[in-house]
Amino acid sequence: MLQQLSLPNRIVFMFSAAIFLTIAAVIAYDTYSLQRAVKETYVRQLEGITTTINGRYEESHSIQDVQQTFDYIKHREDKVLMLALHGPSEKDYSILASTNREKVGAAAPKELQPSFKDGKTLIAYLNTSTDRPLVRLVAPLTEDGVTIGAIELLLDSSEEQIIVQKQLQKSIVVGITTAFLLIFVLWWFIRRLLVEPLLQLQQAAKQVEEGKPYIPTSLKGSQEIVQVGKAFNEMVNKLELRYLESITDPLTGVYNSAYFKRVLNEEMAKAKKQGGSMVLLFCDVDNFKMLNDNEGHVYGDQVLKTIAETIRNNVRSSDVVCRYGGEEFVIILPDCSQSDGLKIAEDIRQMVAIYGSHSLLTPVTISIGLAAFPKDADEGTLVHMADRAMYAAKTNGKNLVVSASELSHYKEQEYNRRRTNSNWHLNTIVSLARAVEVKDSYTHSHSEMVSRYASAIASTMGLPDEEVKKVAVAGLLHDVGKVGIPDSILNKEGKLTEEEYAIMKDHPVLGFNILSSVEEFQDILSYVLYHHERPDGKGYPEQLREEAIPLGARIIAVADAFHSMVSQRPYRKKPLTIEMAVQELLRGRGSQFDKDVVDLFLPIIDEMKEESSQSAKEDVDVK
Template identity: 30%
Template sequence: MKIFNRIKDFYSTMRIRTKLLLLFMIFGFFIAYLTFILSVITASIELRSAAFSTVEKLVSRNSSPDVIESFIGKKYNRAMISAIPFLALEGYHEGDLLNIKSISFYLFEPSKDAWYMIFFDKNDILIKEEVTDKAELFVLNEALKKKTSFKDYLYWGNNDSYSLWFNLTGSADRNFYLLSIIVQRKGIVEIGGIFLIAGSFIIFIASFLSARIFSYYMAIPILKLKSQASSIASGNFDLRIDIRSRDEIGELSLAINTMAEEIKLMIDELNSRMNAISTMNKIDRAVLSSLSRFSLVENVTAIVSELFTDLEVFLAMADEDNKRYHVLVGNNLARRSESVNSFYVDFEKLGEEIIAGNYYFYSLSHEENEDVLSELNSLFGTEYFYMMNIPIYIEETYVASLVLGREKDVPFTDFETDTSIAIADQVGVAMKSLRYIERIESLFLGILKALSKTIDAKSKWTYGHSERVAKYSEAIARAMNLNDEFIHNITISASLHDIGKIGVSENILDKRGTLTSEEFGAIKNHPVEGAEILEVIPGYEKFISGIIYHHEHYDGNGYPFGLKEEEIPLMGRIIAVADVFDSLVSDRPYRKGMSVEEAKEILKQERGKKLDPAIVDIILQIV
């Protein structure tokens, strides 16, 4: 087995021309060998046929009984040859392929129940000798049962012999007579000599020339196919080989071209599927981790933009109570207008037919739905050629639509549609979680706002202060064109900005005179204490910056950390301006509230000192 494997390995290293030469030589020698075998077998058959024909003539010609027995005891003569021609065949050669090795006659005398072998002695006198060997007797009795029989063996080209048996008994004979002819078949090696050398040389030359011719015509297309296969292996699936042939190589070329095309399509499909799988993983991490509607639409927008670069997306939240859609716009669509990242659309503007249609999946094209698409484009300020609505349900209740649009005249593909539906399903799961989060948040906010109002109510001078600061902060943020999520967060943060004063005594809050250092220390600590109250509530960290930094000064002289300028988060800087303005126009134990104009003058004086000058300029325009 090891030798076979080594031969196979060695053969695999040969070039195709060498292989063809070797194969043609092997084939040539095989044909020569087969020709030799068939020649010997043919000569054997011809000899057997000739012998049988001679026996038939001999038996029919010898009318006298027991002719063979009549020659026993007589010397070899012409009459014997005439009556028994087989005597002359011993040593006969058939074209150097066969020769008769021996001829034997046997006599069976029924009266004695004995077999005798008839042969010439050294004096050429024909005598008989009784056969006593049991094995030989068995063969003789078996041969006597048939007119002719032979014991032959498969011939493989080696030197061997076989026997022919003929029944020579005539109808008038009292005894039975058998003829045995031993035929020798010569082997290839025995014949050898010039014939073997010349034949080998002719076979080698013919094989060599045939191999060269065939390899030339086979190697060229095979080398082309090899080049194409190497190109495919390196990732180039665009190379095609045109072999104009109807044989197997032509079919192989066509098969490789087809394979390259199919592999290219499969790889493209696989890449798309891999991108989809990667996208779905991102959806699981990003969409399902969204803690607000604003972050949800941003995450969805980012995912869709990464996967489909020419699609725009927005989330239309159905507000059944107010009969309108709250349309949340992602960054890829918000670029159309820096001041808009969400807007409302009344149901009546869309029409009952469109509202009813939003409960189901549909796709609009400029070719088939020009009127509806044109109306939606004018409503949303878009120029889509194609638009897709994917309804989102929570527990079988319609809550929103994921809407995708494309400004190019390219229809949605099945892959885009399937992937977008999968995204919408995940958005539905995320929205269900968001509803729960919003309810919990609303509950906590209600408690915190009630607590904040309680703190404001501890002193008649601060009653309603937090609500007014929240209103001013929201107005400033909107004037700065900040996004809806920031506006939502700063409004809540401003309403809770003084929640840390829960531990400050009413005597300190209502004191008319100057505060002592210890009392001022208690006041200065309320931003940190307020932040500590909110930081233990999951998801409320987004409100902390407005609470902890609203007493930082733009020039760095504020508290609790002494930050300055851009080091102070934007939310803290906005609330600081709103807080100062409301404090100026409100009554305090130690003074009356100022007029708006007086407060504006103070704000101008604090530009670049306590307060951010850009934010001061904005509040001066809106109050």
């Protein structure tokens, strides 16, 4: 039962029970003391009568005098109902004198023998058919210190019983009143000093559980209670700090992606339940990788911090700003229509562009995709639609705000843009390759052949088509850095000096720098930069070893070396035969060249030899 009560009620119940038990014990003791006092009064009355009878009996030894004394006492005392003298007879003790003459001569009751024989005073309350309560007293009759009989006294105790009952009732009333007063005072103190602080703590804990803003609680009570309150506040503050750290992006100070996913589901459920609308903005910083490469990561981090602060300053207080990952931000706009969301997104875009215009070399802009729930997407596709809209903004010039409802319009533009970019991309590649050929007359068609060999190797290895394409493009552009090498070194006949060779070894780095400014070439930069690295770590520019060298670079290294060996070079007028070049590849297998790439390239060489022989035979037959 106690377990079902609340802690405050349990405390009050236990203290109330203790008070009632204490008051009951006091009343019981008071009743016992009163009854004991009444008994002592009866005994003193009996002792007075006994002393009188003893005196008369010792003087005259006359039973008649005792009888007269009994009659006189009964006549004077209304409470005295019967007096009797018990003394020894021929057989045993018998009644020698009594106010009830009929009992004279009768045998004394057996229960009075302790008084006759041992000199004990006996007292007993009698239950009779009358309404009056009776008390029976028996005291020994002595002569010269020797018990010679006993005096029996029967009294009407109704008056004393009434006094005892009234006193008992008074004690009960006083006790219960005192108990309730004590309980009330105790309850007041307990509530003020213990219950109210506990209720405050309970309410504070409930606020924390429900995720409401926590207001530090101030407990009033004993020193221990105050300390508990302080400890609770400190604990909540630490929990809130840890919780904020768990949902906050450490760099920008906005919420992280884990918090975004949780709040997004909550807001979509709320909008669906209330029949409202919400908007999701998907933001991506334009050209951020190039900015990081050109300005450094420290500057890039500062840009992200500033953009996050700009976004927060241009949204409503109820909106939730999160960093989704890298240079991407997502913004949840609860209770927001599509038109209002577009206005907020456009404000953000403009403010970021204003901030980014401060640097002419690395301007900063942002592309934003917008999707409204439930108009543009359901719970499962909202993020995807906002992401698609953002991608449409990036592929159509960047620094744009695109709504998911506009995607069909942007698809046609995207197709035209891709076709234009593809042509531009191809023209750029060809132009760069031609620039190297113009610079180095000995490399005529070298880039095309390396690209052909490399793509054949990549295709034989089972790489995806997109990766094969990257390797082919990297093969075309692997020597683009030679445009920065002096002609005297590039076209020198004979062996290069150490200083000249050191300059020549810079061409992979020069090529990397030339291509890094073009976004479309970002995926092939490492192939161009590391195509002269060796598995044994003796290559350049960074002496990478084995698997640390990108696979595309390892493929181009074999293709480049093979075609160089079978081609005329400034330092070698007569090229090597295919068989001699194969022997060089085998000699460098595992040290200079990747052994798996060499093993896959040798069958390709054989196929090319067969094709060449077949072509030569057909030419002879035609002639």
